[in-house]
Amino acid sequence: MNERRNGLKEKITNNQIWQSMFRHGYEKTGRRYTLQVLQNVWLHLHPPRVTRHAINFRFTWCMGGITFLMFLVTAVTGVLLMFYYRPTAEYAFRDIQYLEFDIPFGMLLRNMHRWAAHGMVIAVMLHMFRVFLTGSYKKPREFNWGVGVILLLVTFFLSFTGYLLPWDQLAFWAVTVGTNMARATPVLGHEGPFAPQDIVTQANDVRFALLGGTIVGPSTLLRFYILHCVAVPLLASVLMALHFWRVRKDGGISGPL
Amino acid sequence: MDPFLELVTKPDNVPIVAIVILLPFFTWLAFSQGRRNDLAGTPAEAGLNDKVYCWPYLCRNEFLCAIIIMLVLGIWSITIDAPLEEPSDPTKTPNPSKAPWYFLALQEMLVYFDPWIAGVVLPGLIIAGLIAIPYIDINPKGKGYYTLKERPFALITFCFGFFVLWIVLMVVGTFLRGPGWNFFAPWKEWDPHKVVPLTNVNLSYLFGIRNEQPAGIFGMCVVVGYFALGPIYYFLKRGTSKFLQELGLVRYIVVSFLFLTMMALPIKMILRWTLNIKYIWVSPWFNI
Ligand code: HEM
Numbered sequence: 072m073n074e075r076r077n078g079l080k081e082k083i084t085n086n087q088i089w090q091s092m093f094r095h096g097y098e099k100t101g102r103r104y105t106l107q108v109l110q111n112v113w114l115h116l117h118p119p120r121v122t123r124h125a126i127n128f129r130f131t132w133c134m135g136g137i138t139f140l141m142f143l144v145t146a147v148t149g150v151l152l153m154f155y156y157r158p159t160a161e162y163a164f165r166d167i168q169y170l171e172f173d174i175p176f177g178m179l180l181r182n183m184h185r186w187a188a189h190g191m192v193i194a195v196m197l198h199m200f201r202v203f204l205t206g207s208y209k210k211p212r213e214f215n216w217g218v219g220v221i222l223l224l225v226t227f228f229l230s231f232t233g234y235l236l237p238w239d240q241l242a243f244w245a246v247t248v249g250t251n252m253a254r255a256t257p258v259l260g261h262e263g264p265f266a267p268q269d270i271v272t273q274a275n276d277v278r279f280a281l282l283g284g285t286i287v288g289p290s291t292l293l294r295f296y297i298l299h300c301v302a303v304p305l306l307a308s309v310l311m312a313l314h315f316w317r318v319r320k321d322g323g324i325s326g327p328l
Numbered sequence: 329m330d331p332f333l334e335l336v337t338k339p340d341n342v343p344i345v346a347i348v349i350l351l352p353f354f355t356w357l358a359f360s361q362g363r364r365n366d367l368a369g370t371p372a373e374a375g376l377n378d379k380v381y382c383w384p385y386l387c388r389n390e391f392l393c394a395i396i397i398m399l400v401l402g403i404w405s406i407t408i409d410a411p412l413e414e415p416s417d418p419t420k421t422p423n424p425s426k427a428p429w430y431f432l433a434l435q436e437m438l439v440y441f442d443p444w445i446a447g448v449v450l451p452g453l454i455i456a457g458l459i460a461i462p463y464i465d466i467n468p469k470g471k472g473y474y475t476l477k478e479r480p481f482a483l484i485t486f487c488f489g490f491f492v493l494w495i496v497l498m499v500v501g502t503f504l505r506g507p508g509w510n511f512f513a514p515w516k517e518w519d520p521h522k523v524v525p526l527t528n529v530n531l532s533y534l535f536g537i538r539n540e541q542p543a544g545i546f547g548m549c550v551v552v553g554y555f556a557l558g559p560i561y562y563f564l565k566r567g568t569s570k571f572l573q574e575l576g577l578v579r580y581i582v583v584s585f586l587f588l589t590m591m592a593l594p595i596k597m598i599l600r601w602t603l604n605i606k607y608i609w610v611s612p613w614f615n616i
Pocket residue numbers: 131133134135136138139195198199202205207208212215216217218219220221222223226311314318323324325326
C-alpha cells in the first residue's frame with residue numbers, strides 16, 4: 072500500500088511539468104518547509120516560522136483570517152454577480168429577480184455574496200475585539216491598529232454601498248436613512264450647524280456629492296455601484312496588503328515577550 | 329408566527345442573532361484565559377514562545393479554519409435566502425425605516441442627540457478615538473496576552489463602549505423599535521398609531537429659566553463645565569498622582585475628552601428616561 076502510494080507520488084511529482092511549478096522537494100526538513108512558504112506567492116505572506124502561540128486558535132480566534140476569507144468570497148461571488156447585473160433604475164431590480172429565478176444557482180450565488188458580506192462585518196468586529204483584549208495595539212503595533220480602524224470603516228462602507236444595489240424597498244430606504252445624516256454635517260451639510268446659508272445648499276452639500284442628487288435616485292445607484300465594485304474594493308485591497316505586511320514587519324503576531 | 333420571532337428570524341437580522349451568541353462566547357474565552365494568566369503570574373502564551381514552521385503548522389490551521397467557515401457559509405446560503413422586497417418606490421416610506429443593522433447604534437443615538445451629533449460628530453470621534461487608543465494607553469503591561477487585572481481601566485472602558493453603546497443599542501434599534509421609532513417590548517404588537525406624549529423639556533426649563541438668552545448661557549455653562557471636569561481633576565491631582573505625571577497633559581486632555589464624550593451618551597439617555605430632558609444646551613446655531 073505504502074509502496075504504491077509512494078510510486079504514485081513519484082509519478083506525479085517527478086516530471087518536468089510538476090517541477091516547473093513547484094521547485095521544492097517533499098522531504099520532511101526545515102529547509103523544505105521554509106522553501107514551501109518562500110517559493111509560493113500566496114503563502115509567502117507568511118514568514119517561514121512563527122511563535123507557537125500565534126497559531127493557537129484560542130489566541131487569535133483566526134478572526135483576521137476569517138475576515139480576509141470573507142472578503143475573498145465576496146470578491147469571487149461579486150465578480151460572478153456582475154455578469155448579470157446592470158446598475159440602472161430600469162434594470163437593477165429586474166436583474167436581481169432574473170438572477171434569482173432563471174440563472175442556475177443564481178439564488179445561491181446571491182446568498183453567498185450577501186451572507187459573506189455580513190460575515191465579514193461580524194468577523195472584523197470580533198477581530199478588533201480580540202486585538203484589543205490581547206493588547207496587541209501597543210508599541211510597536213500602534214500604526215497597524217490605525218490601519219485596522221480604517222479597514223473597519225472600509226468594511227462598513229463596502230457593505231453599505233452594496234446594500235443599495237438590489238434596488239428594492241429595503242435597499243432604498245436603508246440607504247436613504249443612512250445618508251440622511253450627512254445633511255446635518257457641520258459646515259458641509261445644508262442642515263448642519265454653521266453651514267453658510269445660500270452657499271451650502273441641498274444641491275451642493277456632502278450628501279449631494281454622495282448621492283449625485285438631492286434624493287436617492289438613479290445616479291446614486293450608479294455611484295454606489297462603482298464605489299462598491301471598483302473603488303472601495305481597490306482601497307480595501309491596498310490597505311489589507313499594508314496591514315498584512317505590517318503584521319510581519321512589527322514582529323509577527325504579538326506575544327508576551 | 330409571533331411577530332417578535334418573525335423579526336428575529338428575518339434573514340437580514342440573522343447576523344445580529346449570530347453576534348448575540350458569538351460575543352458572549354468569545355468574551356468568556358478571552359476572560360477565562362485572562363483569569364488563568366492572572367492567577368498563574370506568567371501568561372500561558374510565554375510558555376509557547378518557541379518557533380514552529382508556518383508550513384505545515386500554521387497553514388494547516390488556516391486551511392482547517394477556512395474549510396469550517398466555508399461549510400458554515402454554505403449551509404447558511406442554502407438554507408436562508410437573501411431578502412428581496414418590492415421594487416423601490418420613493419413615494420412609499422416604510423415605517424419604521426431602518427439603516428443596515430451595523431449602523432443601528434448610530435440610528436438609535438438619534439433618539440438622544442440631533443443628527444449632526446449622532447450621525448456625524450460621534451461617529452467621527454469614535455473613529456478618531458479608536459485610532460488614538462495606542463497612543464493614549466501608556467500602560468506597558470498586557471501586551472500580547474490575555475489579562476484582566478493588569479489593565480482594568482482600558483478593558484472596562486472598551487467593553488462598556490463596545491457592549492453597551494454599540495451592541496446593545498444595535499439590538500434595541502433592530503428588535504425593539506417599531507413605527508415612529510417608538511419603543512415596543514418584544515411581546516407587544518407594533519401599533520403604528522401608538523401615541524407617545526411629547527413632554528420633553530430642556531434642562532434650563534427645569535431650572536426655571538424661561539428666556540432664550542439666559543437659557544443658552546446656562547446650557548453652555550453646563551456643557552463646558554462638564555468637559556472642564558477633566559482638566560480640573562488633572563490640576564488638582566497632578567502633584568500627587570504619578571500616573572498623571574507620566575501620562576502628561578496632552579494625552580490626559582485627549583483621554584478625558586474622549587471619555588467624557590462617550591459617557592455623555594448614557595448620561596443623556598438616563599436624563600431622558602428620568603427627567604424627560606430634550607436638550608442640555610439650546611443655541612441659535614445648534615442644540616446639544
Ligand atoms: C478588513 C479587515 C481586516 C483584515 C482582513 C485583517 C486581517 C488581519 C490578520 C489576518 C491578522 C493576523 C492575526 C489575526 O488573524 O488575528 C491581523 C492582525 C492585526 N490586526 Fe487586522 N484585519 C482587519 C481589520 C483590523 C481592525 C479593524 C483592527 C483594529 C482596529 C486590526 C488590527 C490588527 C492588529 C493590531 C493586528 C496585529 C495583531 C497581533 O500582532 O497580535 N485589524 N489582521
